[in-house]
Amino acid sequence: MDMRNSLKRPQSQILIFTDLDSTLLDDQTYDFSPAVPALKIIHSRKIPLILVSSKTRAEIEFFRELLSLESPFIAENGGGIYFPTSFALPKEYSYKKIDSFNALIIGEPIKEVLRRCRRLKRDFNFRGFSEMPAQEIASLTGLTLEQALLASKREFDEPIILQNPLDDKEIFCKKALQYGLDCVYGGRFIHLFVGGNKGGAVKTVLKIYRQLKGPIFSIALGDSPNDISMLKAVDKAVLMQSRDGTHINGLAHPDLIALEGNGPETWNRVMLSILEDLRNRKLMAES
Structure with a gap:
């Protein structure tokens, strides 16, 4: 989609x-503090910033509060979409009331994911969050013990680590598919889930906003293979380098920015540039 044309629409x-x-x-x-300059502009322009993560609902709620966000968010690789109860969802959407959110449940519950994982364990030796005490999760991730406890509250998605260094993760994921498990690579872990993915959840959010607000111009930022479906679902995709300094393969997009670096400083730099460009194009369209 051409940005200039989309911004000319009322x-x-x-x-x-x-x-x-x-x-x-x-x-x-x-830490997200290096991204505060761009975040302030996003807040001032009332642009919805939608967090899309493999993190749990409890983890995202923690960061959502720190970021003073009121927008929906997508948890556990698209397993659930959470809208504030003040957000008027179109009538055709059936939601579940969970705490202060109306949730669209897309993924199968973690109990079903773990049942299929047990079958997969016949072929591979791996260890998942459901088997780990919070202290072990903290050690693997660098999280505090309190944050690791939030990370352990899985509802849809099981992060795992292969125990045998000779096991190939591509072969592992192909076998997981045979057991009806979705399998994607995140930054640190392989993620197993059933139904739902980031891209599908993003498309649902976009559809709802279009129903309620009209024309939409969408931007997404990510760095890992589990972000590919999300990046493909939007108008402008921003791809950051992975932890190893490379860019993920398999992403074809007509409006792609591939960046050197990752993390909040890079996020801030590219978002300031995009926001300035959007502002200038909007002014041009109005003149």
């Missing part, structure tokens, strides 16, 4: 979707 709405770890957050400290 009442166009910008939506920003972002991954968290190694994208908006530093992958070691989980």
